[in-house]
Amino acid sequence: MLRNDYPGQVCSIARSLEVVGERWSLLIVRDVMNGRRRFDELQKGLGVARNVLSSRLARLIEEDILERRAYQESPQRFEYLLTEKGLGLWPALVALLAWGDRYSPDPNGPPMLIVHKECGGAVSDRGICEECGKVLHARDARPVPGPGLKGAIDNAEALAAR
Amino acid sequence: MLRNDYPGQVCSIARSLEVVGERWSLLIVRDVMNGRRRFDELQKGLGVARNVLSSRLARLIEEDILERRAYQESPQRFEYLLTEKGLGLWPALVALLAWGDRYSPDPNGPPMLIVHKECGGAVSDRGICEECGKVLHARDARPVPGPGLKGAIDNAEALAAR
């Protein structure tokens, strides 16, 4: 994605996409949500160029979606945490995850599942617990590896073994 | 080969974004959902370059999100319609709309609201009717102009009057 303004658009979807519609932005938010908080961790996990990661993190901080905080002095080391606004993206991520799983399914099954921390129930495309029916938020749920992940790991090992 | 893919990502969010994460893609889907079906209509409404619109439409058709159909012969004229897969993006769009309205509010109020066709109730960020509590789908809801739209129109008129 190139420039990030959609001139003349009077629509909250367009405004949202100005902020998180750039390539990598939503994936960075997803990774931070899943506990990846450090620069190198994010860079290796995503395979994004370091300069691009750097500029995306700066933009996400500017937009108050992430917060940068030192987790140790000497040497200074930083971690990135989600703000409330950042956590507010959870329903959109869940919807995209569910859409991908439903309409472009992995033959091995979904690579990642989201479960309700409290009761262990599966989370629907609307971010609702299918077990207890509660409308959940980012902190109420956690990701667990799904059956599709195994296939991907086998695949990666086969590639590495060549 | 390295075109729009997020290499090494085993995640349905990443796979979803490969398809709809490109600039304009989601806005095109939104417009088609709101009844804009023709090339020129989309081009004027979005302000996107014609060649970019052309290539996005081709990609969305290739991914089975849109369908191209002639609505008249002689001269041949085409319209673009959403498939089931395309309609399946509705919850994600609703979540992004709600996120924009909540965390980057327009001073005049939201420019667009979504209401449940059946009972007229407002639709929540999860695509649930706040009136009757039903979990809705794309066809159950319609957009209505919100208070923020008036401000934008006034603004546009002020610009035009100069």
Next chain:
DNA sequence: CCGAGTTAGTTGCTTGACGCAACCCAGTGT
């Protein structure tokens, strides 16, 4: 019959964001 308008694109040129690799710097382990 001629020219203007509508719809649906395609072509060609230019710019700028992204990917890649290399480099930098401070501190730390060996």
Next chain:
DNA sequence: ACACTGGGTTGCGTCAAGCAACTAACTCGG
């Protein structure tokens, strides 16, 4: 002392996005 790690920045080439002009098939008004 030297390499390694974490957290970036710099420089360069490529490819996608923006802009404008052009094509093409058909219709309509004078």
